[in-house]
Amino acid sequence: MNNQDLKNLLKIYEQKRNNAEMECENKINNFYNNNPNLSAIVEQINLTSITISKEILQNHNNTVIELNKKLDILKEKKKKILEKMNIDDSFFSPNYECKLCNDTGYLINNNNIMCTCLKQKLMDLLYNKSNIYNLEKENFSNFNDSLYSDKIDEKKYNSIISPRENINNIKKIANNFIENFDNPDEKNLLFTGNTGLGKTFLSNCIANQIIKNGKTALYQTAPIMLDSIIDYRFGKTDNFVYENILSVDLLIIDDLGTESINNLKFTELFNIINTRLLNQNNKITKTIISTNLSLNNLFNTYDERIFSRLAGYYNICRFYGDDIRIKSTY
Numbered sequence: 001m002n003n004q005d006l007k008n009l010l011k012i013y014e015q016k017r018n019n020a021e022m023e024c025e026n027k028i029n030n031f032y033n034n035n036p037n038l039s040a041i042v043e044q045i046n047l048t049s050i051t052i053s054k055e056i057l058q059n060h061n062n063t064v065i066e067l068n069k070k071l072d073i074l075k076e077k078k079k080k081i082l083e084k085m086n087i088d089d090s091f092f093s094p095n096y097e098c099k100l101c102n103d104t105g106y107l108i109n110n111n112n113i114m115c116t117c118l119k120q121k122l123m124d125l126l127y128n129k130s131n132i133y134n135l136e137k138e139n140f141s142n143f144n145d146s147l148y149s150d151k152i153d154e155k156k157y158n159s160i161i162s163p164r165e166n167i168n169n170i171k172k173i174a175n176n177f178i179e180n181f182d183n184p185d186e187k188n189l190l191f192t193g194n195t196g197l198g199k200t201f202l203s204n205c206i207a208n209q210i211i212k213n214g215k216t217a218l219y220q221t222a223p224i225m226l227d228s229i230i231d232y233r234f235g236k237t238d239n240f241v242y243e244n245i246l247s248v249d250l251l252i253i254d255d256l257g258t259e260s261i262n263n264l265k266f267t268e269l270f271n272i273i274n275t276r277l278l279n280q281n282n283k284i285t286k287t288i289i290s291t292n293l294s295l296n297n298l299f300n301t302y303d304e305r306i307f308s309r310l311a312g313y314y315n316i317c318r319f320y321g322d323d324i325r326i327k328s329t330y
């Protein structure tokens with residue numbers, strides 16, 4: 001991992017945190033300015049607390065008891081007023097963007113563990129892929145099944161259902177995949193079919209939803225992924241890339257079959273697919289692979305070990321129809 005990237009991100013986090021805290025302070029100040037009665041009570045609470053501390057230091061126990069009684073009454077008064085106004089404690093705390101880490105980048109209850117929000121940002125930076133997670137464009141609400149023909153053409157598509165019905169079936173499978181992501185029995189996804197049928201779009205829709213659900217996702221094309229692993233093996237890069245390929249919650253391997261193949265890459269590819277199936281350390285990892293190759297071509301290109309993993313542990317979705325890129329912008 002690039003330390004400078006982490007430092008820069010942590011600076012942005014600090015800024016974010018400061019903004020949230022300042023905003024909160026302003027909000028509270030405004031609130032008390034508009035509610036002078038309450039403001040007076042809070043001031044009394046503060047003064048009483050200070051006096052109590054002083055009296056404790058001087059061992060004036062009876063006074064302390066009296067003052068504590070007074071403090072309780074004041075607090076009760078404050079509580080009642082706030083309840084009447086329908087205001088709870090959360091009003092007085094900053095509205096951090098990430099509730100898991102309060103925008104510190106590390107978990108609230110264990111600050112040795114990096115929060116998924118920071119991990120995801122590091123990965124986006126590392127692969128310069130932040131625009132792949134374009135939440136506004138690539139999400140299910142922009143999924144338009146009318147781009148797929150509703151005409152059945154068994155000869156042309158080698159299927160008895162129309163491309164539209166087919167894509168809606170695949171969408172259902174994708175939704176189930178998201179919903180059951182943490183279920184070890186839920187299969188991974190293999191998207192096959194020609195380019196321009198929405199495989200990458202659908203993968204990104206899924207990734208966006210998975211990230212929204214607080215998990216990490218990493219998008220890689222097969223050629224770049226395998227090259228970067230070989231680079232790591234030869235000591236040209238550190239292990240951040242490789243570790244994340246193995247451990248990220250959702251890995252998307254796009255364009256499988258477009259890489260130049262050799263035995264070294266076969267082994268690495270098998271290792272990735274197999275390791276991610278093992279759900280090591282009780283951590284569920286899932287993978288989406290998409291390829292322009294047909295199943296037959298996949299079988300001919302990759303050895304039996306890889307193919308048997310794909311056939312056994314992947315839900316195979318065949319995309320067919322006419323190139324939708326001509327009809328849409330994605």
Ligand SMILES: [Zn+2]
Nearest residue numbers: 098101115117
């Ligand atoms: Zn976080």
